[in-house]
Amino acid sequence: MSDISPSPVPDTATGPTTVRAALCRAFGAPMTIEEVVLAPPRAGQVQVTLEAVAICHSDISFAEGAWGGHLPAVYGHEAAGRITALGDGVTGLEIGDPVVVTLIRPCGHCLNCETGQPTICTTPKDNVTHPLSLPDGSQVFQAMDCGAFAEKVVVDAVQVVKLPEGLAFDIACLLSCGVITGVGAAVNAAGLRAGQDVVVIGAGGVGLNAIQGARIAGARRIVAVDVTEEKLAMARDFGATHGVLATEPKPWRAAQAALGRGADAVLVTVGFAPAYTDAPRYMGFGGKVVAIGMPHGGQMAEYEPVTLSFAGQKIIGSKMGDVVIRRDIPWMVDLYQQGRLKLDELISGRWRLEQINEAIADTKGGGAKRNVILFR
Numbered sequence: 190m191s192d193i194s195p196s197p198v199p200d201t202a203t204g205p206t207t208v209r210a211a212l213c214r215a216f217g218a219p220m221t222i223e224e225v226v227l228a229p230p231r232a233g234q235v236q237v238t239l240e241a242v243a244i245c246h247s248d249i250s251f252a253e254g255a256w257g258g259h260l261p262a263v264y265g266h267e268a269a270g271r272i273t274a275l276g277d278g279v280t281g282l283e284i285g286d287p288v289v290v291t292l293i294r295p296c297g298h299c300l301n302c303e304t305g306q307p308t309i310c311t312t313p314k315d316n317v318t319h320p321l322s323l324p325d326g327s328q329v330f331q332a333m334d335c336g337a338f339a340e341k342v343v344v345d346a347v348q349v350v351k352l353p354e355g356l357a358f359d360i361a362c363l364l365s366c367g368v369i370t371g372v373g374a375a376v377n378a379a380g381l382r383a384g385q386d387v388v389v390i391g392a393g394g395v396g397l398n399a400i401q402g403a404r405i406a407g408a409r410r411i412v413a414v415d416v417t418e419e420k421l422a423m424a425r426d427f428g429a430t431h432g433v434l435a436t437e438p439k440p441w442r443a444a445q446a447a448l449g450r451g452a453d454a455v456l457v458t459v460g461f462a463p464a465y466t467d468a469p470r471y472m473g474f475g476g477k478v479v480a481i482g483m484p485h486g487g488q489m490a491e492y493e494p495v496t497l498s499f500a501g502q503k504i505i506g507s508k509m510g511d512v513v514i515r516r517d518i519p520w521m522v523d524l525y526q527q528g529r530l531k532l533d534e535l536i537s538g539r540w541r542l543e544q545i546n547e548a549i550a551d552t553k554g555g556g557a558k559r560n561v562i563l564f565r
Contacts, residue, residue, distance in 0.1 A: 203229055203274075206236075210321070210339035211545045212329070214261045216254030219546045220338070225263065225329055228320040230276035230343050237290055237349065240358035242337045243267035244545075244552050244560045245366050246393070246460065247483065251332055252549075255485040262330035263321060265337030266292040269352070269362040270564075279346045287356070288349040291365045291514055292333040295347055308509040338545060340564055350518045359539060359561045360525070360532045364518050366509070367559060368532065371398025371458065373510015373517060374481045376406050379454040383407030388444050388452040388471045390414045390435070391459035392424040394535065394559045395481060399456045401530060404428035412444045412452070414471075419556065427531060441470040451476055458482050465490035469502065477503040535559045 206227045211220040230236045248264040250256065268290040272282055282288070294314065295307030302310050314334070320343040321329035321336055329336075336342055352361050371394075375381050387403040389396050392415040403411045404427075412431045413424030421432030431447040433440045445451055451473025457464050460482040468478045469492045484490075496502070510517070524530035537557040540548040548560040 205229065206341060207324075208340040209542060210263045210329075210336070211265070211542060212261050212263060213252045216252065216260070220252070220549075222543055222545075224324065225339065226322045226324060227339070227341055227343060228322075230274050232277040233279060233346055234276040234343055235272050235279060235282060235346050235349060236274035236341060236343050237268070237270045237288060238273045238341050239268050239270035239290075239337060239339070239564050241269050241362040241564065242562045243362050243365070243367065244548055244562065246552065247333070247366075248338075249549055249553060250460065250483070250485065257486070258332065259330040261323070262332045263336035263339050264332045265339070265562075266290075266333040266335040267362050267365040267367060268335065268337035268342065269358040269365065272349070273341070276346075282346060282349070282351065287352040287354060287358070287361070289352060289361050289365045289518060290335060290337060290342060290344055291348050291350070291369075291509075292335050293348060293509055293512070293514055294334045294345050297347065305513060306511065307513060308511055338542070338562070340542075350514050353522065356522065359536060359563060362561065363532055363535055363559055364521055367394040367535070368398045368521060368530075369512045369514070369517060370481060370507075370510045371395040371400075372402035372405065372521060372530070373512040374456055374458075374479050374507040375399050375402025375454075377511035377517075378479050378505060378507035379456060379477065381406035381408055381454060384409045385453035386410045386412075386448045386450070386473075388412045388414060388448075388455045389424070389429070390455065390457045390464050390468060390471075391461075391482060392420040392429075393458065393555075396456075396458035397423065397427045397535065397558060399458050399481070400424055400427045400429050403454075403456075405524065405529065410448055412447050414440055414444065417555075423558070426534065435464075439470075441467060444471050453477075454479060456481060460484045462488035462490045466492065469493075469496065469504070472500070472502050474500045475502065476500075477505060480504065480506045536561055539563050
């Protein structure tokens with residue numbers, strides 16, 4: 190478990206601040222490190238000076254144009270740092286507090302928020318006003334409500350969670366997306382109970398955390414499915430009891446042989462549409478497929494509805510692990526500090542902001558679990 194020393198907190202911004210950021214000016218093109226202008230926090234917002242941000246495949250997909258969006262943009266959404274300015278009306282947070290920054294921005298009062306589903310808040314968001322601009326005054330899109338490939342961010346206070354002092358920021362930033370998405374999908378979305386059997390398709394950053402979530406929930410057997418033996422070995426390190434190569438002609442048969450039956454839950458963590466076509470084949474009676482990974486827009490999958498009906502099966506979606514961040518992130522911090530949740534082992538490499546294109550290329554290579562950008 191790594192540690193950090195408190196960093197200086199000089200800010201308390203009352204006017205615009207100039208920061209360095211990785212700017213995407215064209216989909217699929219390398220990002221450029223440029224100075225952008227960050228507005229001060231408005232009512233209900235906080236400014237966070239970042240110490241670390243992890244690279245998620247969603248950042249890469251967005252920057253490649255997979256789901257559209259506006260340019261120029263600053264991506265990045267798995268971040269941690271210290272609060273350096275508070276907008277009016279913010280309570281429960283102080284200048285200097287260490288926090289994680291998430292893309293989850295619930296309104297708190299729509300039906301979904303009030304029934305414990307803040308990740309699917311239905312209140313329309315202001316997608317016109319952004320805190321980022323270029324020095325000439327033209328707007329920069331703050332992607333995923335974060336824009337965390339930058340030295341500082343301004344976000345709604347509801348997007349951050351206070352951390353205990355001494356938790357390393359490179360570890361903490363992982364809790365912003367990949368960890369909560371994977372662990373939450375197993376615990377919250379799949380609702381796994383002790384003794385159930387699980388298949389996890391994909392052993393990347395989210396998949397390894399889905400495996401951890403299944404283990405923490407008490408799963409009896411956990412089968413990891415991936416395209417390389419290297420990934421399957423990593424999956425076993427995180428709690429998988431069996432591994433199956435997705436390159437086999439019918440990998441679901443190998444998974445069912447390992448389990449002795451169909452799975453109670455199949456967690457699909459890859460953004461690969463054919464994996465969704467195959468996923469129902471791993472299920473047993475009463476099982477459920479949990480859709481976590483996000484294929485590019487327009488990609489389609491197929492399944493046979495009569496099988497779902499006859500076998501009482503389900504296909505459900507899970508966004509960001511269905512988490513409530515101020516409940517689930519502190520719980521996961523405790524699990525980490527108790528040695529029950531692996532976080533240090535998720536970091537494949539540490540990079541500087543100037544190396545972000547290299548870090549993205551390494552992530553796209555498929556071997557990385559999580560690459561982290563350090564700002565200091």
